[in-house]
Amino acid sequence: MLTVEPTAISEVKVVTPKRFGDNRGFFVETYHKQRFVEAGIDMEFVQDNHSLSALAGTVRGLHFQSDPFAQAKLIRVVRGRVLDVAVDLRRSSPTFGRHVAVELSAENGRQLLVPVGFAHGFCTLEPDTEIVYKVSAYFSAAHDHGLRWNDPSLGIDWPVAPADAILSDKDRKQPMLAELPIYFA
Numbered sequence: 691m692l693t694v695e696p697t698a699i700s701e702v703k704v705v706t707p708k709r710f711g712d713n714r715g716f717f718v719e720t721y722h723k724q725r726f727v728e729a730g731i732d733m734e735f736v737q738d739n740h741s742l743s744a745l746a747g748t749v750r751g752l753h754f755q756s757d758p759f760a761q762a763k764l765i766r767v768v769r770g771r772v773l774d775v776a777v778d779l780r781r782s783s784p785t786f787g788r789h790v791a792v793e794l795s796a797e798n799g800r801q802l803l804v805p806v807g808f809a810h811g812f813c814t815l816e817p818d819t820e821i822v823y824k825v826s827a828y829f830s831a832a833h834d835h836g837l838r839w840n841d842p843s844l845g846i847d848w849p850v851a852p853a854d855a856i857l858s859d860k861d862r863k864q865p866m867l868a869e870l871p872i873y874f875a
């Protein structure tokens with residue numbers, strides 16, 4: 691009923707629940723706790739978020755929350771397309787500073803599981819793109835942090851040039867990886 695594929699960073703997974711198509715369209719169980727647990731995805735999600743980005747080339751991120759509000763995220767697209775990115779911030783990880791980038795779309799129905807210890811962000815590839823995601827800890831402004839989306843040391847091949855990206859004021863000024871304190875051992 692769902693497939694789970696590891697990515698280049700094995701803890702980051704692509705989850706694709708089965709769609710049942712018929713003459714009306716499709717039906718899909720986008721989250722089923724028992725099936726996710728059986729597939730090794732065992733976290734409690736406590737908040738659902740939904741964002742709309744009006745223009746293609748909108749970049750949100752890279753964001754993460756620190757303990758005790760660190761969040762795992764399960765992200766999917768319900769309209770449009772994004773390049774979704776997770777950056778490993780776990781200092782003792784062999785993949786610290788490395789990232790995974792996956793295209794998620796309303797059409798492909800893929801979900802990205804981003805564990806605790808990663809920064810997350812995305813770039814919209816179409817106008818009016820909406821993403822919906824579950825998080826495993828409540829939002830806390832005091833624990834909300836960012837990393838500069840186009841820090842050259844991350845080597846992310848974003849599908850938009852820096853001069854054309856649509857960003858929040860906050861995300862324009864996020865720190866570089868080298869400036870971040872250790873949030874995740």
Ligand SMILES: Cc1cn([C@H]2C[C@H](O)[C@@H](COP(=O)(O)OP(=O)(O)O[C@H]3O[C@@H](C)C(=O)[C@@H](O)[C@H]3O)O2)c(=O)[nH]c1=O
Pocket residue numbers: 739741750751752753754763810811812828829858
């Ligand atoms: C994320 C979040 C924001 N807010 C508020 C704060 C602010 O006034 C407004 C917009 O917040 P932001 O600019 O941080 O929204 P946005 O840039 O969409 O933030 C999101 O980006 C992606 C990449 C993520 O991974 C998410 O976890 C989250 O950080 O919404 C909440 O009330 N609850 C929440 O959970």
